[in-house]
Amino acid sequence: MCGIFGVVNDKNAVQTLIDGLKALEYRGYDSAGIAILEDSSIDCCRANGKLVNLETALENSRFKGTTGIAHTRWATHGQPAINNAHPHVANNVALVHNGIIENYQDLRTELEQLGYEFESETDSEVLPKLISHYLLQGYKPLIATKRALSRVRGTYAIGALFQGKEGQIIAARRGSPLVVGFNKQSAFIASDAVAASLLADEVIYLEEGDLALVESKEVYIFDRHMEVVTRPRVKIEKDDQNICKEGYDHYMHKEMHEQTKASQKTLDGLNQISLETVPTMDFSKIDRLHIIACGTSYYAAMVAKYWFEKIARLPVEVDLASEFRYREPPMMEKGGCLFVSQSGETADTLAALRYAKDQGQYCLSIVNVSQSSIARESDFVYRTLCGVEIGVASTKAFTSQLTVLAKLAVSAALERKALSGKQHKKMVSLLEDIPQCIGAALQQEPLIRDVAKSLVKARSTIFLGRGQCYPIALEGALKLKEISYIHAEGYAAGELKHGPIALIDNQMPVVVLAPFDALFEKTLSNLQEVRARGAKVILISDYRGVAACKSSDASKNKVDSVIEMPVVCDMLQPIMYTIPVQLLAYHTALLRGTDVDQPRNLAKSVTVE
Numbered sequence: 001m002c003g004i005f006g007v008v009n010d011k012n013a014v015q016t017l018i019d020g021l022k023a024l025e026y027r028g029y030d031s032a033g034i035a036i037l038e039d040s041s042i043d044c045c046r047a048n049g050k051l052v053n054l055e056t057a058l059e060n061s062r063f064k065g066t067t068g069i070a071h072t073r074w075a076t077h078g079q080p081a082i083n084n085a086h087p088h089v090a091n092n093v094a095l096v097h098n099g100i101i102e103n104y105q106d107l108r109t110e111l112e113q114l115g116y117e118f119e120s121e122t123d124s125e126v127l128p129k130l131i132s133h134y135l136l137q138g139y140k141p142l143i144a145t146k147r148a149l150s151r152v153r154g155t156y157a158i159g160a161l162f163q164g165k166e167g168q169i170i171a172a173r174r175g176s177p178l179v180v181g182f183n184k185q186s187a188f189i190a191s192d193a194v195a196a197s198l199l200a201d202e203v204i205y206l207e208e209g210d211l212a213l214v215e216s217k218e219v220y221i222f223d224r225h226m227e228v229v230t231r232p233r234v235k236i237e238k239d240d241q242n243i244c245k246e247g248y249d250h251y252m253h254k255e256m257h258e259q260t261k262a263s264q265k266t267l268d269g270l271n272q273i274s275l276e277t278v279p280t281m282d283f284s285k286i287d288r289l290h291i292i293a294c295g296t297s298y299y300a301a302m303v304a305k306y307w308f309e310k311i312a313r314l315p316v317e318v319d320l321a322s323e324f325r326y327r328e329p330p331m332m333e334k335g336g337c338l339f340v341s342q343s344g345e346t347a348d349t350l351a352a353l354r355y356a357k358d359q360g361q362y363c364l365s366i367v368n369v370s371q372s373s374i375a376r377e378s379d380f381v382y383r384t385l386c387g388v389e390i391g392v393a394s395t396k397a398f399t400s401q402l403t404v405l406a407k408l409a410v411s412a413a414l415e416r417k418a419l420s421g422k423q424h425k426k427m428v429s430l431l432e433d434i435p436q437c438i439g440a441a442l443q444q445e446p447l448i449r450d451v452a453k454s455l456v457k458a459r460s461t462i463f464l465g466r467g468q469c470y471p472i473a474l475e476g477a478l479k480l481k482e483i484s485y486i487h488a489e490g491y492a493a494g495e496l497k498h499g500p501i502a503l504i505d506n507q508m509p510v511v512v513l514a515p516f517d518a519l520f521e522k523t524l525s526n527l528q529e530v531r532a533r534g535a536k537v538i539l540i541s542d543y544r545g546v547a548a549c550k551s552s553d554a555s556k557n558k559v560d561s562v563i564e565m566p567v568v569c570d571m572l573q574p575i576m577y578t579i580p581v582q583l584l585a586y587h588t589a590l591l592r593g594t595d596v597d598q599p600r601n602l603a604k605s606v607t608v609e
Contacts, residue, residue: 002086002098003029003072004178006159006169006189007199009216014063016199017070020188021051023195025598026251026390029072030080034058035087035094037161038065042094046085067166069159069189071096076123084120090128092135092163097124098191099155099176107151127158135162145170146211146226155347159189172211177345177373179203180212180219182233187214192343193236193369194388202233205371234371250596252391252483256582257442262386262396263575264435266403269385281364281380283412286336288315290361292324292352293340296394296478300401301340302471303574307409311427311571313418321348324355331359339365340405342389342397344372353377366404368397382408392602393482395582398475402575403434430569440566441579448580451538451561452587455486458509462500462530463490463581465513466523468574473513476581483599484589493526506534511584515565515573516544524549531558540580542567 003024010016017034032054033046043063047053051072071086087094101107104123107130112118116129127148134144141162149156155175162168171178171189181188181200190196196203206212209224210231223229248254273280283289289308291301298320305316319327321339325348331337337356341349344367353374356363365378368386375381384400410427413419419427455461461480465473474490481488491500493512504510510530514523520541527549531537538561539549546564563580589596 002074002191003195004069004096004098004157004159004189004191005071005195006069006096006171006214008067008167008169008187008214010066010186013066013068014058014061017068018051018055018058019198020190020195021054021070021072023198024072024191025051026392029074031073031075031082031085032071033085033087034063034068034070035089035096035161036063036065036068037163037166038063040164040166042089042092042161042163044087044089044094046082046087048080048082048085065166067161067169069094069096069161069169076100079121084122086124088120088122088125088128090116090125090132093128093131093141093160095124095128095131095158095160097127098157099174101126101152101156102154103152123154127152127156128160131160141165141170142211142213145172146222149174149211157191167215169214170212171206171214173206174209175347178206180206180214181236185216187216187219189214192345193371197236200236202235204231204233205376207231208373250391250586252393252395252586252596255389255391256395256579256586258386259396259399259579260435260439260442262384262400263403263438265385266383266400267407267432267434269383270404270407273382280411281336281362282415283312283314283336284415284417285334286314286332286362288317288332288335290317290319290324290331290335290337290356291340292319292321292337292349292356294321294346294348296398296475297340297342297346297349297401299471299475299478300398300405301338302474303402303468304405304409306468307406307571308412311409311418312412312416314412314416319352321346321352325352328355331356331361333360335361337361337363338408339363339374339378340401341365341372341374342368342384342394342401344369344374346374350374350377366401368400391597392599393479393585393596399438399575399578402578403431406431406434406571406575427571430571433568434572434575437566437568437572437576438579441576442583444563444565444580445583448563448583449587451563452584452591454536454538454561455480455484455509455584455588456591458486459507460503461486461488461509461511462503463488463511463513464493464496464523464526464530465490466493466519467517468570469513469515469577472574472577472581473511475578476511476513476585479582479585480588482602483585483596484592484594485599486588486592493523496526496529501529501533504530504533504535506536508535509538510535511538511540511581513577513581514539514541514545515577516542516548516567517570517573520545520548527559536560538563538584540565540577
């Protein structure tokens with residue numbers, strides 16, 4: 001969500017901060033600002049809207065300091081406005097903050113009674129005011145910051161500048177990620193390694209409760225008890241930090257076309273783990289598996305439920321992390337929990353993991369960031385090796401998650417003796433076709449671009465699917481609403497008559513995902529039901545399904561558009577059918593002129609509740 005970037009000892013600190021914020025744009029934001037420490041004074045500039053507005057505001061400035069902090073804000077408390085933008089300044093301290101201060105109102109009232117005046121509606125402004133209050137009582141900056149943070153309930157990642165302390169940034173985190181990066185001349189703080197990788201060669205991932213004094217050559221880290229600790233420096237994988245569009249108009253378009261390569265790299269990584277016999281969860285020792293995730297990752301988990309139950313004969317519960325953590329479900333002794341998160345920092349998923357660990361569960365995670373909080377706190381970790389994903393609407397991360405989950409389900413089936421060695425070998429061989437299947441689906445883009453024209457003026461759209469394609473219908477609806485702003489809902493086709501069919505009229509497009517499988521005839525009946533009520537039907541099926549649809553008397557010449565997919569085995573269908581719904585959403589959004597990569601109100605990494 002919000003983004004933090006800071007630099008110590010940089011001759012062109014203003015431009016470095018702007019570059020850092022540009023690397024954080026993908027997280028989502030609605031205002032931005034920087035603060036520079038120069039000659040014992042703090043200069044601050046903030047602007048509403050896109051970064052270009054901040055750059056314009058800085059054109060006539062003469063900021064020349066070598067130490068500074070910067071922020072992109074995604075509004076929580078208070079509307080998007082300059083007075084609510086970060087950094088917030090209080091007398092002798094400037095601060096940027098990610099997270100939520102739950103008791104900010106109590107702290108604000110206390111400070112107002114002491115004579116402090118507030119200019120924003122944010123929860124964040126209480127932090128520099130409170131730190132300033134302790135500075136005036138004679139505490140040094142590090143202790144003043146620690147005392148202020150000890151008063152806070154909620155989550156935070158902060159970077160702070162102090163008058164007279166050029167060459168230093170104080171950073172801290174609890175519940176929100178923060179890294180410290182270094183190169184030969186300078187030090188950096190950033191919300192994630194993607195931004196730090198612009199200039200840093202290696203990073204330190206601050207741990208929960210850490211407080212750090214960052215200087216150009218060194219960082220002094222204190223844990224929650226103010227004991228000096230050492231955190232490992234991790235070399236940045238530069239090859240995975242490619243954040244260029246490479247000739248594509250949008251990151252999302254580029255990332256959709258990278259799915260062939262991303263799935264292959266993920267498969268290669270999984271095969272390497274097998275060769276190295278890395279310890280993994282033994283699925284034969286658990287009687288039930290909980291899969292927990294948010295957003296698009298949740299739909300990947302829903303698909304995995306079909307695979308684990310059908311192939312591995314392992315009962316699965318799928319939960320939204322935000323519901324799971326507060327439901328406080330009873331957990332089976334030595335049960336298994338699988339957490340799916342692209343960033344590995346999703347606040348609700350991380351909290352659910354901690355609950356599961358407290359309940360004595362074996363915890364396995366699937367993440368795209370090897371040093372993320374979820375990865376570090378899990379017992380077993382699998383990576384989706386898809387590289388950095390910049391587009392807010394997830395594409396290659398989703399299909400890479402499905403790739404890992406498919407391999408895990410097949411491995412679990414062998415461990416649980418639900419598959420023989422020969423059957424397992426055959427299924428593993430089928431999974432090796434995932435990149436080829438994705439590539440074949442991407443070849444349908446010209447056709448899908450034309451079909452998208454029929455959705456441009458729609459006010460609402462319904463996606464239907466059965467079995468493994470039901471979660472893909474949900475994912476297709478999510479993608480369409482995310483980037484085109486058309487209301488869309490996904491439904492299990494069998495539930496159509498239990499309410500949703502009331503919405504069908506001649507203005508309603510219905511996208512039907514119907515591979516020619518054991519459920520095809522039932523899905524075809526649902527297609528006929530919506531077409532009989534005037535719906536504009538877009539059928540996504542293989543040539544067998546298209547032929548069967550055309551030969552049906554009830555539906556002859558009734559399908560408005562057809563997107564024909566190659567024939568694949570049942571297990572690969574959810575991955576294959578993800579591609580057309582992604583492309584359909586993308587080209588609809590293009591025709592509607594929306595911001596594809598940074599849709600309004602959305603953030604890439606949801607690190608607050």
